[in-house]
Each structure stands twice: as C-alpha cells, then as structure tokens.
Amino acid sequence: MHLLIVAVLTLREAARRRIFAAVAVLTVLAVGLTAWGMWRIAASMQQRGEPAVEVAGAFAILVLLLAYMFSVVLAVGAAFLSAPAIASDVESGVILAMLPRPIRRSDIVLGKWIALVALLVAYTFAVGAIEFTLIHRISGYLPPHPLRALGFLASEGTVLLTLALLLGTRLSPIAAGITAIVLFGLTWIGGIAQSIALALRNDGVVHAVTALSLTLPTDGLWRGAAYALEPAVLAAAALTDVRRESPFTVGAPPPAAFDWWAFCWVAVVLYAAVVSFQKRDL
C-alpha cells in the first residue's frame, strides 16, 4: 500500500513539475525533425529512381543510427530522472518528514523505482511505435523485430535507472547522475574497443571489455537492440567477418544467459539500493 502511495506520488511529481510536458515537447520536436529528414531522403532517392532494396538498405542504417540516438537519450534521461529521486528528497529534508511514518524504507526505494520504470517503458514503446510507423509510411521499410528492439532499449534504460537510484541513496543528486552517465560512457567506449580488439584478435582487451559489459550490461543490451533492428544481411556480414563487427552491425544477438544476467543484475542492484537506503543515517 505504502509502495503504491510512493509510486503514485513520484508520477504526480513528474506531472506537476512539468517533466511530462517538457519531454512531450522535445519528443514531438525530435520526431518531427527526423520524420522530415527521412521524408526528404526517401523523396530524393525515389526521384533518382533508386531501387526499393537500396532505399530499404539506407533506411536500415538510418533506423540503427536513430535507435542509437534514442538509446542514449533514454539512458541519460533515465539516469538524470532517477539519480535525484531519493537523493534530492534526502538533501532537501523532505524524507525526514516521511520516514517517521509507518513506512518501510524499501517502500520508498521500490515505489520510486516502479514509477520511474513504468514511465521509461511507456515512453520507450510510445515513441518507438510512432517512429517505426512514420518510417514505414515514408519508406516502406520496417526493421525485422521492432518490439524486441524496444524491449532491449527499455531494459538498457532500466539498468542505468536502477544504477542511478542506487548511487542516489548515498551520493548527491548531481554526483549520482554524473557517475551513472560516466559509467554508461565507459561501457559504450568499451563496446567500440571490443570491436577493434576483435578485428585485431587481441584477446586480452576482448576479455576485459566482456567483463566491463557484464559489470554494467548497457552495451550488451544495446547490441541486442541493434541485432533486432538490423537486416539479416548486415548481421551475416558481421558474423562472417569480424572486421565488420561494430556497435551498429552485430553478428549475433546476446546469448539468452546474458538476458538473464541483465535481469539478475537489475534485481541485485535494486536490492543493494534498498539495503543502502535502509542502513543510511539521515
């Protein structure tokens, strides 16, 4: 019951602080601009009489780039929304009035997490559905597994959201947000380094990055999204020639064990956030 009260309060705060409105305006702007750009590209390709397969190929690349931009926006947004969720309540003193009530500290952490994840998932699927519909209308191209890709993108955001929430139980809002973003950036760079290391057959770097990717599974989840979005021909090219492997051309999807690993990672980090907040002196 208290958990639901906190979840609803978190959503009300997002609405009252005009977070919904600001995000909606920016999203409409971004979707409008990308749709206009794609419409222009499709129009010029059709004018030049490019075959449909070429148009589809170009749009396959565009979709991957757009999805990558979207994944960064989701991850950064999730971190900056989640980092202050507890940290700013502690810093401002709001939490001092709430915790002497018969509420468990775990209800505060889980209530906020549920509300933020619900927001993230709803936003990911809503914006993703709009973008894919527009792309299909403009170019006739639809990626192979759009829903699976959105699932991976939402999972990637959830990973970073959970990490920022954990950091926010101990650090200031800004420190928690920046730390989460820096770690996200590190794994992203790691992903690129892994592609290069694979081409150079440098096993040491490959193993180090794999360990990094398991420590923070955002890059692995992005690769799941990329695999779900790329046409089979791109995946096959990367699979047969490691030099073609990159964050945008993935030879194989992450193994099922990795999906479970990411799921368990979120559960463990969320549990750590609960314990960390329970043990904190206020």
Add this chain to the structure above:
Amino acid sequence: MDTTAGDDAIRTERLAKRYPAAAGDIVALRGLTMSVRRGETFGFLGPNGAGKTTAIKLLLGLTHPTSGEAMVLGARLGDRLTRRRIGYLPELFRYQDWLSAREVLGLHAALADLPASSRGTAIDEALTVVGLAQRADDRVVTFSKGMQQRLGLAVALLGAPDLVFLDEPTSALDPLGRQDVRAVIERLRARGTTVFLNSHLLTEVERVCDRVAVVHRGVVISEGTVADLTRESGAVRVRVAGVTPAVAALLSRNGTAADGWHVVDDIAEEAIPALVASLVAAGARVYAVEPIRQSLEDRFVQLLRSDLSGVSSDASVDSSRSDAP
C-alpha cells in the same frame, strides 16, 4: 534495561551515536540516559551541537545508534507500527512544495494509515488548529517560511498521535505564531499527548514544559521539573516586620536585607521552620517565606558553564570531537 516501565513514553539508556571521520570519530551523542513520562510535556534543552536533533532522529529511527538502548511508547527504536502513534516536526522542515497544504496532509494521512473515512476530518482539524484553513488548497511553494512551519506542525498533529516530537517548532514564527504554538502544546497536554519539545526559546520551555533535561556534549547534565531546576539551592526570601537588633543579627548571619525582604542564603529546606521560629521568638512578625527561583535561562547558562569548567580538564583524554548535526 527495564522495558516494563509502562509510564514512560521514552526511556533511553546510554544511547550513543558516533560518526566515523578521518580526523577521529565525531561524537554526536555520548551516552544519553533519560526518561519521559506519558502525558507530560518534556523540554529537551542544550546548546548548538549538544546532540539534541541527533537524539530525536535516533528516537524516530532515522539514525541508527552506535550503542545503548531506548524504548519509545514501549517498543524498540524504529518499530514500524509504533510510528503510527508518533508525530514529528523536523527542525529543517521541508514538504513537497509542488503539492497543496491539503495534499501534503493527505499524503501523510495515508502514510500514517489513518482510515480513509476519517482522513478528511483529521486534515481539516489539523489545518484549522494551525491556522492554515484559508490557504489549504494553495501550493506549498507559495508559503512563507512561517506558514511552512505551521504546515509542519499540522503534519505532526495529524491523527491525534500519542507522542509528538517538536524540533524547534517556533524557529520561523513571529510572536503571534509562537503564542499559537504554545496554545497547540497546551491543547496536546490537555488531550494527554506526550510532547517532546526541543527549543532554544527557554522562556517558552519554562512556560509549557512539565519537566526538562539539559543535554551538553552528548549527555544529560541535569533533568527534573522546571521548578526543581530553577530553584536556587538553599536561598529563601523572608518578609518580616519588627526587626529588632536580635532579629537583624539572626538575618545578617547568612543573608542580606532590602526593602523589607531579607534574602537568606545557604539554608536547607528543613532548617526553614527553625529560622522562622527563631525570628518569631526574637520579636519579628513573619509575613512570607519564599524560595528564590532563577529563570530557566539563567539556570541553563549556569549548568553549561559549570559543566564546561568540569570537563575542560578531560578534553585531552578524549580525542573525539563533539559536533552533533
């Protein structure tokens, strides 16, 4: 520790809190031992950094003790269900400023598990008691600091708790507001609510509190009723007429005279009847004998000074710093 003391709303024994720090532990509370009886208004006094707010946070389960024990309303520290019966106004009060006053109270009513059917009445009553009924639907962000403190008081009073912690409840209020808080405390006392009042305004504490404890450097250095604490030990004022040389000699033995009132120092309570009898026997007419009281503020300062002079020689023994939040 005796946990069967049913008359105690709060009971602590050697409750201590240290915060680890690079330059040595910071001692917020050295070893708090005290008791607050049910239904009394208890003043918790001390200078800045004495550990008052830390003590309240420990009692509310906001902070975890390093050592020692405590019971609040018969339950161990932080007991979740007991917190239904507790109200709290923090020193650094801050509420969701994007909500209205009524919504803040609605949130706290739900968190306090008040039955849904009685929440509306409880909220209206709390708003009326603190004088915020007219601004109930305005957002907290538009409130002055004083109004936010009134809202905090309403939050603390919500649902008729058995124990209310008020940490500096008048810090942001004007004299009129302070009078209102005094009336609220009187109202709580009449209802049988235990009030734990932490305030720097000693004249207010003197007016409303049944008992007080003075805490300094993390320990209680004095505890008792306001009357006990403010009575100057062994001093009485005697109003007499018919002062003969024999009477004057009796009075001047350990006192001074002024305006018909004579101050007699260093006299034990049991010696007062003998003094009166001697005066009467010497021909004086005794109209009044009154114990001399200090103001709570004077007594407070005296206690701190005497504690400081007593502990200054111990400072080198304990390298820990006392710097309570």
